Amino acid sequence: MTTEAPDETLLPELVRRRDLRAGAPYPSAPAVLGVLALLTDVALHLTxxxxxxxxxxxxxxxxxxxxxxxxxxxxxxxxxxWGATLGGLLCGLRFVVEATGRPPTLGQLAKVWLLTAVLAVST
Structure with missing residues (x-):
C-alpha cells in the first residue's frame, strides 16, 4: 500500500478560525461569511x-x-x-490548504490573486 503525498498546489479554502483550533477536518465556512468578508475587502480597496x-x-x-x-x-x-484579509479577520475566517491544514504559501496566494484579477477583468 502506497501513500500519496498531499497535493500542495490546491487552492486555499476559507475556514472558520474556531475550526482551526478544534482540529481537522476543516469544514468550509458559511457562504454568507465569505461574501461579507469579500465585500468588506473590496470596500477597503476602493476607499x-x-x-x-x-x-x-x-x-x-x-x-x-x-x-x-x-x-x-x-x-x-x-x-x-495574518492568515486572512482584514475582512476575513473581522468575520472570523482563515485561509488554509485543505490537504495540509496549513496556511497557503506566497506562491499559492499570488496564483489565486492573479486568477481572480484575470477573471474580474475578463467579465
Missing part, C-alpha cells in the same frame, strides 16, 4: 484607492494601478502574514 487617487490627482489608469497594488498587498502579503 483606499479613492483617497490616494484624489490626494494625488490621479487619472483612471494610474488609479487602476493603485487599486491593483493595494489589492495585491492586502490579498497576498497580509493574507500570508
Amino acid at each position: 483606499t484607492t479613492l483617497v490616494i487617487a484624489t490626494r494625488f490627482g490621479l487619472s483612471f489608469w494610474p488609479g487602476v494601478a493603485v487599486y491593483a497594488v493595494i489589492s495585491l498587498t492586502h490579498r497576498v502579503l497580509l493574507r500570508r502574514w
